[in-house]
Structure formats: structure tokens, C-alpha cells
Amino acid sequence: MAQISLRGVAKHYGEVAALTECTLDIQDREFVVLVGPSGSGKTTLLRIIAGLEYVSAGEVWFGDRCVNDVDVADRDIAMVFQNYGLYPHMSVYDNMAFGLRRRRLSPNKIDEHVRRTARLLSIEPLLSRRPRQLSGGQRQRVALGRAIVRDPAVFLLDEPLSNLDAHLRVQMRGEILKVHRAVTATTIYVTHDQVEALTMGDRIVVMNQGRIHQVGTPADLYDVPIDKFVASFIGTPAMGFIACRIERSSQGVELVTDSARMRLSPAKAQAVAKTTAERVFVGIRPERLTLAPEERASTAEVMVRGIVELVEMIGAEQYVHVATESGSLTARVPREQAVKAEKTVTLTAAARDLHLFDQGTGIALR
Amino acid sequence: MRAVAIAFALAWSLAPVYWMVVTSLKTELEAASLRPTLWPQNATGVNYASLWAGSLPFVSFFANTAMTCFATAIVAVLIATPAAYALSRARFRLRVPIGYSILMFRMLPLVVLLAPLYLLLLKARLLDSFVGLIVGFTTFGLPFAVWMIKSFIEAVPIEIEEAARIDGYPRWQILMRVVAPLIVPGLLSTGTFVFMEAWNSLIYPLTFVTTLERQTLPAALVLTFTGQFKTDWGGMMAASTLTTIPLMIAFFAVQRSMVRGLASGALAGA
Numbered sequence: 203m204a205q206i207s208l209r210g211v212a213k214h215y216g217e218v219a220a221l222t223e224c225t226l227d228i229q230d231r232e233f234v235v236l237v238g239p240s241g242s243g244k245t246t247l248l249r250i251i252a253g254l255e256y257v258s259a260g261e262v263w264f265g266d267r268c269v270n271d272v273d274v275a276d277r278d279i280a281m282v283f284q285n286y287g288l289y290p291h292m293s294v295y296d297n298m299a300f301g302l303r304r305r306r307l308s309p310n311k312i313d314e315h316v317r318r319t320a321r322l323l324s325i326e327p328l329l330s331r332r333p334r335q336l337s338g339g340q341r342q343r344v345a346l347g348r349a350i351v352r353d354p355a356v357f358l359l360d361e362p363l364s365n366l367d368a369h370l371r372v373q374m375r376g377e378i379l380k381v382h383r384a385v386t387a388t389t390i391y392v393t394h395d396q397v398e399a400l401t402m403g404d405r406i407v408v409m410n411q412g413r414i415h416q417v418g419t420p421a422d423l424y425d426v427p428i429d430k431f432v433a434s435f436i437g438t439p440a441m442g443f444i445a446c447r448i449e450r451s452s453q454g455v456e457l458v459t460d461s462a463r464m465r466l467s468p469a470k471a472q473a474v475a476k477t478t479a480e481r482v483f484v485g486i487r488p489e490r491l492t493l494a495p496e497e498r499a500s501t502a503e504v505m506v507r508g509i510v511e512l513v514e515m516i517g518a519e520q521y522v523h524v525a526t527e528s529g530s531l532t533a534r535v536p537r538e539q540a541v542k543a544e545k546t547v548t549l550t551a552a553a554r555d556l557h558l559f560d561q562g563t564g565i566a567l568r
Numbered sequence: 569m570r571a572v573a574i575a576f577a578l579a580w581s582l583a584p585v586y587w588m589v590v591t592s593l594k595t596e597l598e599a600a601s602l603r604p605t606l607w608p609q610n611a612t613g614v615n616y617a618s619l620w621a622g623s624l625p626f627v628s629f630f631a632n633t634a635m636t637c638f639a640t641a642i643v644a645v646l647i648a649t650p651a652a653y654a655l656s657r658a659r660f661r662l663r664v665p666i667g668y669s670i671l672m673f674r675m676l677p678l679v680v681l682l683a684p685l686y687l688l689l690l691k692a693r694l695l696d697s698f699v700g701l702i703v704g705f706t707t708f709g710l711p712f713a714v715w716m717i718k719s720f721i722e723a724v725p726i727e728i729e730e731a732a733r734i735d736g737y738p739r740w741q742i743l744m745r746v747v748a749p750l751i752v753p754g755l756l757s758t759g760t761f762v763f764m765e766a767w768n769s770l771i772y773p774l775t776f777v778t779t780l781e782r783q784t785l786p787a788a789l790v791l792t793f794t795g796q797f798k799t800d801w802g803g804m805m806a807a808s809t810l811t812t813i814p815l816m817i818a819f820f821a822v823q824r825s826m827v828r829g830l831a832s833g834a835l836a837g838a
Contacts, residue, residue: 254733274730283727304736
């Protein structure tokens with residue numbers, strides 16, 4: 203049983219605030235990913251949950267117990283560190299058995315646990331080796347093994363894949379999910395890689411500058427980002443933004459720039475009508491943009507004209523980066539469409555694909 | 569140009585050593601000659617032989633020194649390791665000032681500590697004893713040992729210790745079972761430094777030990793070979809040469825692990 207509840211958690215280092223007012227509820231056996239750019243406070247939050255850091259304010263609850271003053275050793279957690287933190291002077295077997303020995307299990311039981319876990323992670327042949335004799339991927343498995351062999355209630359992972367090459371990373375993503383299902387622990391996973399977050403998390407917590415911006419399923423975050431930061435952070439390539447003027451007339455509201463024309467869906471029009479702001483940011487996801495010939499563009503709901511800055515070929519598709527006077531957009535289009543840098547192009551989209559954000563606060567307009 | 573600089577530095581530092589060895593092989597007359605010779609005209613081992621055969625208990629000076637210095641090295645490392653661990657890893661008020669005051673202690677001239685130490689040892693009835701000498705040696709070896717071991721501990725990636733905390737181990741066991749095994753080369757080289765420093769010490773044994781039979785080598789050399797009317801240079805240099813050899817052995821024995829200690833400190837965790 204490990205529900206975790208953070209209530210107004212804050213952390214200061216002297217004058218510097220690393221975390222501000224973090225409130226979060228994590229269900230038993232959930233796989234939650236903390237994601238954000240470096241310095242967003244995600245690792246600090248993880249270390250507070252682990253008990254390796256004290257909170258400056260707020261409370262951390264495990265189930266119905268406030269663990270603010272509970273020592274790391276008594277929290278029933280296990281952690282995988284970014285650089286693995288294996289004991290260099292011990293064999294793989296001893297690395298895994300070290301925690302079990304502290305719990306005074308019988309040698310037979312320890313052996314049974316270690317071998318079962320080693321089988322699960324396919325590291326049985328490595329048990330007698332020292333960490334320095336292992337490859338990065340193998341060390342990663344041993345670190346995972348050391349964490350799960352104790353069957354903890356909470357399993358914490360701090361950027362565990364960041365030291366692996368791209369190919370191994372994809373493979374280990376699957377392994378970690380497999381392990382998570384096998385051990386039935388509540389898992390909290392920290393990463394700066396939003397692809398990892400989207401592919402692994404039951405729920406994702408997006409953090410920036412010590413604050414939690416949004417908590418939701420991967421689909422929630424992608425489809426209904428709560429603010430401009432989440433919208434730009436989640437998704438590759440990133441969502442592009444254009445600053446638009448709001449023009450109110452008797453017919454309703456319109457968004458205007460020199461290079462774009464945008465019709466709004468009734469719901470969006472209502473949302474815009476509610477604000478008193480003069481300008482909004484309009485965000486459009488790359489896959490929602492189409493490169494249209496001029497004649498078809500005139501009938502589109504949303505039309506933006508701009509100059510191609512850069513074309514990136516990525517295999518079956520290409521990313522076309524387009525600059526306008528009021529912002530840049532990226533379009534993901536098929537390879538067959540011939541696009542040249544420095545040419546003027548017209549991008550179109552559907553009215554329902556616009557994301558609107560307050561220009562001052564960055565909050566989504568709904 | 570570089571070769572010249574190296575040659576000069578070598579000559580500069582090895583000349584006294586050369587003079588010591590050469591003089592130890594000279595006859596008494598030649599060693600005291602007003603026209604010094606660069607190498608012995610009639611090389612002789614008589615100075616060495618007389619160290620054993622002579623009236624002086626040279627062998628027991630040697631044993632006294634080895635025993636007290638070895639004990640000092642062990643005591644200093646045993647005390648310094650937990651102190652260094654606390655200074656580098658624990659978080660408490662005055663941690664930094666305490667660390668620097670230990671270092672400051674090191675910067676005081678030894679002579680300043682002589683009188684207070686003498687009085688303390690007198691009160692504790694430890695004057696003219698090996699234990700007293702070990703206490704004296706440890707007082708000046710300890711600050712250095714603390715700071716040196718501290719730097720080795722700080723090179724151990726903190727995650728390794730945090731992993732042990734999560735595995736449920738209390739601090740002192742983490743120190744014993746995780747940190748200490750990782751800094752063994754550092755502990756060895758620290759111990760050797762303390763050992764060499766104690767071995768070289770002259771003023772403490774001269775002050776704290778009054779019975780000649782309990783004296784250490786450097787003090788015994790000064791006390792026995794220099795006289796009011798004549799100094800036995802050959803005998804003194806032979807004894808000095810023998811005094812130097814264990815130091816050289818100690819140094820070369822740990823030199824490799826010392827270098828490895830520094831290097832692995834930088835790269836540990838990998």
C-alpha cells in the first residue's frame with residue numbers, strides 16, 4: 203500500500219526557492235513521471251519523497267502516515283540513481299544482497315531473492331562481476347535489480363536512462379515498465395525527456411521553475427495543455443506559437459495578424475470573448491498544419507503565410523520551420539512535398555486545432 | 569633547457585643524501601678532514617659495524633621509532649577517518665569553522681605546542697613513555713590526516729552513500745562498510761605520511777623522552793654522536809642512512825597506491 207500525497211511542499215536553499223507549493227496525489231501502484239527541463243525541481247521533489255532531503259514547508263504523506271520526520275531507511279522505498287550509485291567494491295550479487303542483509307534475512311532467502319530478481323532482469327551471468335566490469339546497460343540493470351530485490355512499496359527512478367545510448371534507452375523503457383508491472387510498487391520516475399514521459403507514465407507531472415504546471419494522462423497533456431509552457435514542452439517537434447491581436451466587433455471576435463487569418467470555433471470564440479486581453483498566443487501542433495497551394499488556402503479556416511527558414515528531413519517526413527512576423531510555426535509534412543528554404547509558403551489548419559493562451563499569464567483560454 | 573632544470577633540481581635535492589651516504593663510508597679521520605673528499609679514499613663499513621657492535625643500543629632506537637611511528641599512523645587514521653567523515657558529510661552548525669580550526673592547529677609552529685603538551689603529559693604521567701610519545705606525534709599528525717582523508721571521502725560519489733542509506737544502513741556502518749573500503753588507498757597513503765612525519769620528528773622525542781634507551785632514532789643521533797669535544801660524523805651518517813631507508817621503503821610502497829587513490833577518487837562511481 204503506497205499512496206503518496208504531497209501537501210504544499212516547498213524547498214529553499216538559502217534564498218533560492220527550489221520548489222514552491224507542490225501538491226500532488228499519487229495512487230497505489232501508479233506509474234507517475236515527473237518531467238521538466240533541468241532546474242525545474244523534479245529531482246529535488248523525488249529526493250524529498252525518498253527522504254534524502256527535508257522539506258522547508260509542507261507535508262509528505264505515505265498512506266495515512268506523515269513521513270516528514272521519517273528516516274530514509276524506514277520509508278520502504280528503493281531508488282535508482284542517474285549514475286547508478288552501485289557499490290564499486292562489491293560484486294553484483296553483493297550489491298543486490300546488501301540491503302537484504304541489513305534486514306537480517308537468512309542467507310537462503312537472500313539467495314532466493316537475488317537469483318529471482320537477476321532472472322527477471324537477465325543479469326544472472328553477471329552476479330560475480332564487479333560494477334566496473336559491466337557495460338552501461340548492464341549497470342543500469344543491476345541498479346534496477348538492487349532497487350527491486352527488496353520489494354519496496356515505492357520505487358523511485360532519477361533519470362535512469364540518461365547515460366545510455368538511444369537504442370538501449372528504448373529497450374530499457376520497456377524493461378522498466380515490465381519491472382513496474384512485476385513488482386506492484388508505486389513508481390515515480392524523473393526525466394527531462396518528454397518522449398520518455400509520454401511513453402511510460404500512467405500520469406505525467408509537468409514541472410518548471412519549482413512549480414507543478416499540470417498533472418494528467420499523456421493524452422490530456424498533449425491535447426489539452428493547461429498553459430503555454432506545457433504546450434511547448436510536450437510534443438516533438440514543439441508546438442509553434444503566433445502572437446495575434448484580438449479584434450472585437452458586433453459580429454464577434456477575430457484573431458488578426460499581418461500574415462494570418464483565423465476563424466474561431468464557437469467554443470474558442472466564447473473563451474476569447476470572456477477575456478479582456480488585447481492579444482493572445484495561438485499555438486498549432488506541427489502535425490495539424492498542412493502546406494497548401496495558394497488557391498486552396500483561401501477557403502481554409504486557418505491560414506498563415508510565412509518564409510521557410512529550415513527544412514529538416516527525418517525519414518518518411520520532414521519538419522518545415524516557418525517564420526512569420528508574429529512568431530514561428532513548425533509543420534510536419536510528407537517528404538513528397540517539395541519545400542525550399544527562403545521561399546514563402548502558406549500553412550493551413552482547422553479551427554479546432556488552435557490552442558489559445560493568454561499573452562500575459564500563458565494560461566490556456568477555454 | 570628542461571633537462572638542465574631537472575638536473576639542477578635533482579642535484580640540489582640529492583646532494584645532501586649523497587653526502588650522508590658517502591660520509592658514512594669514510595674513516596673517522598677522513599670524515600673530519602678539513603679538506604673534504606668527494607668520495608671515500610678508503611671505503612669502510614666500520615661505521616655500520618660499530619652501530620651494532622658499539623655500546624649504543626642502536627637496534628632498540630630503531631625498534632622504538634618503528635613501534636611509536638607505526639602506532640601513531642594507526643591511531644591517527646582511526647581517529648581521523650570518522651572525524652573527516654563527519655566534516656565532509658554531516659550537516660551541523662560550526663562544521664566549517666571546526667574544519668578550519670583543525671587546519672589552523674596544523675599551521676602553528678610545533679614549538680608553540682611543546683610546553684602545553686609537556687604539561688599535559690606530565691599531569692597524565694605519560695612523560696618518558698611510548699604512549700606519551702604516540703600522543704605527542706598524533707597531535708601534529710592528526711590535523712593533516714583529517715584533511716587528507718576528508719578529500720578522499722569527498723571524492724566518493726554521494727549516491728553510493730545514499731544508496732546505502734536507502735538500503736537501511738546507519739551512518740557509522742556506511743562509513744565502515746561502504747566508504748572506508750573505497751578509500752583504502754587514501755587511508756594507506758595518509759597513514760604513511762603520518763608515519764614519515766613522526767619518524768622525522770626530533771623535537772618531541774627530545775622533549776618528552778628523558779631515558780636514552782627509550783629514545784627514537786633522530787633524537788638518539790643528536791644525543792649520542794655529537795659531543796662537546798668531537799662529533800663522530802661517520803657513525804652519525806651511517807645511522808642516518810639506516811634511518812632513511814625505512815622511510816624510502818614506506819614511500820615507494822605506497823607511492824603507486826597513492827597515485828591510484830588520487831586518480832580513482834576523481835573517477836569513482838564509473
